[in-house]
Amino acid sequence: MRYLRHTILTLLWLGVFVYMLWAGASVRRGRSALRVRSLDIEVVDSTSQGYLVTGPQVRQWISQSGIGTIGTAVADVDLTAIERLIARNGFVSDVASYISGRGELHVRITPREPLLRLLTDGRNAYVTSGGYVFAAPRASSLYVPVVTGSYRPPFPADYVGDVRACIDLRKQEIEARIEELERSKYPVYRREQANDRSYREFRRKRIKRRWWRGESAEAFDRRVEELLAQKAEQRRVYRYRSRLLAAELARIEEQQEAERRKQKKLEKSYEDFMKLLTFVETVEDDDFWRSEVVQIAAHTTSSGALEVELVPRSGRHTILFGRLEDVDRKFDKLMRFYRNGLSTIGWDEYRTIDIRYKDRVICKK
Numbered sequence: 001m002r003y004l005r006h007t008i009l010t011l012l013w014l015g016v017f018v019y020m021l022w023a024g025a026s027v028r029r030g031r032s033a034l035r036v037r038s039l040d041i042e043v044v045d046s047t048s049q050g051y052l053v054t055g056p057q058v059r060q061w062i063s064q065s066g067i068g069t070i071g072t073a074v075a076d077v078d079l080t081a082i083e084r085l086i087a088r089n090g091f092v093s094d095v096a097s098y099i100s101g102r103g104e105l106h107v108r109i110t111p112r113e114p115l116l117r118l119l120t121d122g123r124n125a126y127v128t129s130g131g132y133v134f135a136a137p138r139a140s141s142l143y144v145p146v147v148t149g150s151y152r153p154p155f156p157a158d159y160v161g162d163v164r165a166c167i168d169l170r171k172q173e174i175e176a177r178i179e180e181l182e183r184s185k186y187p188v189y190r191r192e193q194a195n196d197r198s199y200r201e202f203r204r205k206r207i208k209r210r211w212w213r214g215e216s217a218e219a220f221d222r223r224v225e226e227l228l229a230q231k232a233e234q235r236r237v238y239r240y241r242s243r244l245l246a247a248e249l250a251r252i253e254e255q256q257e258a259e260r261r262k263q264k265k266l267e268k269s270y271e272d273f274m275k276l277l278t279f280v281e282t283v284e285d286d287d288f289w290r291s292e293v294v295q296i297a298a299h300t301t302s303s304g305a306l307e308v309e310l311v312p313r314s315g316r317h318t319i320l321f322g323r324l325e326d327v328d329r330k331f332d333k334l335m336r337f338y339r340n341g342l343s344t345i346g347w348d349e350y351r352t353i354d355i356r357y358k359d360r361v362i363c364k365k
Helices: 002-033 055-065 079-087 163-203 217-285 287-292 327-345
Strands: 038-043 092-099 104-111 114-120 125-128 132-135 146-149 293-300 306-312 318-323 352-354 362-364
Touching: 038 055, 055 079, 079 092, 079 104, 114 217, 163 217, 217 287, 217 293, 217 306, 217 327, 287 293, 318 327
Parallel strands: 038 104, 114 146, 146 293, 318 352
Antiparallel strands: 092 104, 114 125, 125 132, 293 306, 306 318, 352 362
């Protein structure tokens, strides 16, 4: 009886296994015969500021790429190629595609959310709050703050990607040059050691009177004087070579120091860039300043510091905001001046309002 039960169970499981194989084969046969009947493109736009990419644009990309979609057998559709095609655009954050059981090809695109638009130093790019930069797509329409002026960000004009990654790569390149310069010191060190060794050996040179040849005291004295003269000459040569080698090492060290200064300057420029993003976020997070600030102009001073100027909606003046430090205090000071000063004097009274200095507001007509 036990053997009969085991036999029945075995046959049942064997039947289930055969059915699964048959069902899988049937699905594969049906799927191989199924063709894509429609293409649905969904652009997930979590902002109300406009758009970076539209469904018709994506359809055009896919059409121009030659990747088969509508009318193509489901098994022959290269979903990975479609995703790579769309994702290569820097303004796309994420893309996913799949085909439903009815042959509907779905493509879901999540674009990046820009914080501001850079129109400085020949650039026309969007930047996210996290510091990701990408070229502004043609025909894009986003209502985000615009930063203009002569400010030069710490990345190439055609760069697309995370700015921190760009900075790290450039710092690694500088570090590689510093290490290369360090290796160039080794031959100089060896020449320096050879010069020291040669001089020490010559200094230890001694002469003895040749009694066995009957050398006179006068002849011995002459040889001593010749040796002293040779040592004096050798000392001058040694010191001259030492100065040359020291100068060569100093030159290499100065080159290394110049590279380190580049690293520090690069890191400082990145800090200023991130301060600019934080500043824009501060303006956008405040209802009043978001509507009041029409334009942000950024420029770099002769000392290398980043300063900004603001063009307000009210009045005809320009606000000299200065460096992006003590931002909240400066805005509080400006707000007090708006309430207690301009509201009484008049909004068109001054051409510039300077709030760069602590506890002072300097106005010029």
